[in-house]
Every structure is written in C-alpha cells, then in structure tokens.
Amino acid sequence: MRYYDDLNIGDRHAGGPVTVTEEDIVAFARQFDPQPFHLDAAAAEASIFRGLAASGWHTAALTMKMIVGGEGRLAGGFVGLGVDEVAWPTATRPGDTLRVESEVLEKRLTSRPDRGIARIRTTTYNQKGEVVQRLVANLLVPVRQPAEAAE
Amino acid sequence: MRYYDDLNIGDRHAGGPVTVTEEDIVAFARQFDPQPFHLDAAAAEASIFRGLAASGWHTAALTMKMIVGGEGRLAGGFVGLGVDEVAWPTATRPGDTLRVESEVLEKRLTSRPDRGIARIRTTTYNQKGEVVQRLVANLLVPVRQPAEAAE
Numbered sequence: 001m002r003y004y005d006d007l008n009i010g011d012r013h014a015g016g017p018v019t020v021t022e023e024d025i026v027a028f029a030r031q032f033d034p035q036p037f038h039l040d041a042a043a044a045e046a047s048i049f050r051g052l053a054a055s056g057w058h059t060a061a062l063t064m065k066m067i068v069g070g071e072g073r074l075a076g077g078f079v080g081l082g083v084d085e086v087a088w089p090t091a092t093r094p095g096d097t098l099r100v101e102s103e104v105l106e107k108r109l110t111s112r113p114d115r116g117i118a119r120i121r122t123t124t125y126n127q128k129g130e131v132v133q134r135l136v137a138n139l140l141v142p143v144r145q146p147a148e149a150a151e
Numbered sequence: 152m153r154y155y156d157d158l159n160i161g162d163r164h165a166g167g168p169v170t171v172t173e174e175d176i177v178a179f180a181r182q183f184d185p186q187p188f189h190l191d192a193a194a195a196e197a198s199i200f201r202g203l204a205a206s207g208w209h210t211a212a213l214t215m216k217m218i219v220g221g222e223g224r225l226a227g228g229f230v231g232l233g234v235d236e237v238a239w240p241t242a243t244r245p246g247d248t249l250r251v252e253s254e255v256l257e258k259r260l261t262s263r264p265d266r267g268i269a270r271i272r273t274t275t276y277n278q279k280g281e282v283v284q285r286l287v288a289n290l291l292v293p294v295r296q297p298a299e300a301a302e
Binding site: 028031032033034035036037047048049055056057060061062064065068069076077078079080081082083084085086087088140 | 179182183184185186187188198199200206207208211212213215216219220227228229230231232233234235236237238239291
C-alpha cells in the first residue's frame with residue numbers, strides 16, 4: 001500500500017492483461033453506448049471504425065479494472081478527483097488483450113494535511129503494442145499518519 | 152440528424168433521466184472498479200465517500216447512455232476522439248436520478264474535407280441539481296455531402 005509519502009515522480013506500475021471478447025463489447029454497448037458500430041459487426045463495417053469497436057468508455061472501464069487489480073495499490077484506494085485527458089488513438093477490437101502501464105507525473109499537497117494529490121498517466125496497450133487509451137488522472141492519496149507509520 | 156454544417160456554437164441539448172440503483176452501482180463496480188467504497192455500504196461508510204458511491208467510470212458510462220439516447224443526435228453517431236476534461240465534483244449515489252445537458256463549445260474543420268470536430272461540454276446533474284460529472288469531449292462530425300443534402 002502506497003501513501004502520498006511513498007510516491008516518487010517517475011514511479012511506474014503495470015496491470016493486466018485482460019482479454020475482450022465480441023460479447024463483452026456488445027454487452028457493454030447495449031447497456032451504455034448503443035450505437036451500431038459498437039453493437040453489430042456488419043453495421044460497423046460500413047462505419048468509420050471499419051469493423052466492430054468497443055466504446056471508448058468500455059476501454060476506460062477495463063483500464064480501471066486493470067489499475068485496481070495491478071501493482072502499486074494506493075492507501076485509501078484509487079479515488080479520482082478528475083481526469084485531465086482521455087484519448088483513444090486506436091479502437092479496442094474483439095479478441096484484443098489489453099495491459100496498462102502507469103507513471104507518477106506529479107505530486108502535491110492539498111490544504112488538508114492528511115491528503116495529497118498525485119497526477120498519474122496510465123497508458124493502455126493492445127497486444128500489438130498500439131495505444132488504445134491515454135489517460136491522465138488526478139488521484140487523492142492519503143498522507144501517512146503517525147498511527148499508520150508501522151503499516 | 153445533425154451534420155457539422157448544422158452545429159452552432161452555444162447549441163444545447165438534453166438527455167435522460169436515468170435512475171441508478173444500489174444494485175447497478177455494485178454490479179458495475181464488481182466488473183470494472185472493485186473497490187470497497189463502490190461495493191459495500193458498510194465499508195463505504197468508513198471511507199472518504201461516507202457511504203456507497205458509484206465509480207466515476209459508471210457515471211461516465213451512464214452519461215454516454217443519456218447522450219446517445221437524448222436530443223441532438225449526430226450524423227455518423229457520437230465518435231469521441233478524446234476528452235479534454237472529466238471531473239466528478241459530487242459522487243453518484245444509490246437512488247440518484249441523473250440527467251445531462253450538452254453545449255457545443257467550438258467547431259473546426261479537419262484536414263479532410265468530409266470531417267469536422269466539435270468540442271462539446273456535457274454536464275451531468277443529479278435530482279438535486281448537483282453536478283456529478285463535467286465532461287468536455289472532442290467528437291468527429293461528418294460534413295454534409297452533396298448526396299446527403301436532401302436528408
């Protein structure tokens with residue numbers, strides 16, 4: 001478990017892999033993003049994606065799953081205050097196997113002595129090494145308190 | 152169906168409502184963000200959220216659902232190139248009823264004559280009028296072609 005005090009600029013952590021099936025892509029899209037290019041392979045062929053593509057929000061959710069299950073867990077959990085950037089340079093496709101790499105870009109204290117903020121970039125790759133998502137998030141990270149120092 | 156040509160800076164559109172249950176919050180979290188404050192009401196009481204809270208990515212996915220099902224549909228669908236900002240000033244809670252309002256902030260042509268980019272801010276509110284998500288996204292929007300002019 002990492003506290004604010006334990007974070008160093010440049011620290012890197014990995015997560016994943018997770019493999020995405022066509023059924024996963026369609027199930028997520030039915031629930032949250034029911035557009036033809038996320039739902040139906042034939043309709044997707046005629047779209048800008050030229051084939052079935054996962055919703056970008058599905059790639060984001062899978063990325064979160066890999067962050068939470070990956071290395072470098074944060075004390076207090078991963079609590080996102082917000083996100084400075086999400087980009088989807090390549091679509092996630094049926095059968096893709098994704099993995100993530102995170103890097104601490106910045107850390108700063110807040111007005112409260114028990115909380116800091118870490119700016120972390122998480123890059124999600126497919127099995128070909130292509131970037132399917134670039135994410136920069138600001139996370140709340142507890143400062144180590146005297147009572148926790150022995151943890 | 153709106154083409155690039157039909158978009159005006161300041162255009163506003165609404166979507167929703169959608170109501171979120173505790174079961175929805177826990178089901179999403181199990182699949183994509185299995186942290187105690189998204190999974191278990193008792194554990195959540197002791198966390199920074201002081202009660203069960205939806206994953207921010209769940210709020211984002213529900214926002215997409217309301218955008219896709221709302222007013223102001225775009226020709227070619229909602230294809231996000233990326234996101235300049237996502238912020239979660241207030242957590243989504245069990246029983247919340249959410250709605251969205253979108254506003255066109257900017258539009259610009261790309262190097263391809265058939266495609267433009269619209270910068271759209273979508274704000275997601277709960278039933279108390281509190282902002283649960285602020286999103287600024289860059290969407291690809293087709294330019295109306297001569298063959299489509301009659302649509």
